[in-house]
Amino acid sequence: MDRTAIVRSEQTRWFTEDVEPHESSLRSYLKRVFPTLPDIDDLVQEAYIRLIRAREAGRVEYIKAFLFTTARNAALDLFRRKSVVSIESVADMAKISVFEEGPDVAESVSRRQELEVLAEAVRVLPDRCRQVLTLRLLHGFTHKEIAAHMGISEHTVKAQLAKGMRRCTEYFEARGIVKVGERTPEGRSL
Numbered sequence: 001m002d003r004t005a006i007v008r009s010e011q012t013r014w015f016t017e018d019v020e021p022h023e024s025s026l027r028s029y030l031k032r033v034f035p036t037l038p039d040i041d042d043l044v045q046e047a048y049i050r051l052i053r054a055r056e057a058g059r060v061e062y063i064k065a066f067l068f069t070t071a072r073n074a075a076l077d078l079f080r081r082k083s084v085v086s087i088e089s090v091a092d093m094a095k096i097s098v099f100e101e102g103p104d105v106a107e108s109v110s111r112r113q114e115l116e117v118l119a120e121a122v123r124v125l126p127d128r129c130r131q132v133l134t135l136r137l138l139h140g141f142t143h144k145e146i147a148a149h150m151g152i153s154e155h156t157v158k159a160q161l162a163k164g165m166r167r168c169t170e171y172f173e174a175r176g177i178v179k180v181g182e183r184t185p186e187g188r189s190l
Contacts (some may be wrong), residue, residue, distance in 0.1 A: 022064050034075045047071035121171040125164055135163040
């Protein structure tokens with residue numbers, strides 16, 4: 001048996017014995033923590049790829065912990081990519097005329113009202129919280145970029161984002177717009 005075949009055989013044994021036994025619990029975890037994800041299979045495969053690359057680089061100490069953390073991070077990356085809103089699209093939505101004629105007039109009015117409520121919820125946030133939220137959601141800055149731009153730590157960025165999202169949710173709840181646990185039209189949980 002040549003060297004390549006031995007390496008492949010060892011990788012197959014490692015994957016079969018040390019990684020695959022965690023697959024069902026990983027899938028259950030992802031479904032529980034991210035119930036709105038459309039395709040768990042893609043995340044599991046992405047986690048496997050990242051795990052194999054990290055193992056080859058010698059960075060895997062605890063397989064299960066690494067696998068679950070990697071899958072969670074891949075899911076969060078997916079949500080971040082989907083949640084970044086360009087400032088142009090927000091500006092375009094704000095230009096919707098409430099006096100349009102046609103079957104979607106009610107939808108246009110509803111969207112405009114939702115944007116106004118969202119804008120007000122963001123306006124009443126504390127300054128730093130509002131700045132962090134705006135840089136992340138409207139401008140698409142990463143946590144690291146926000147931290148550098150504002151001269152604060154990445155931990156503070158994460159804390160301010162969480163605070164901003166929580167306060168916006170509370171703002172909507174106080175006005176009877178949503179209830180915690182409801183799903184948005186996009187399928188996200190509040």
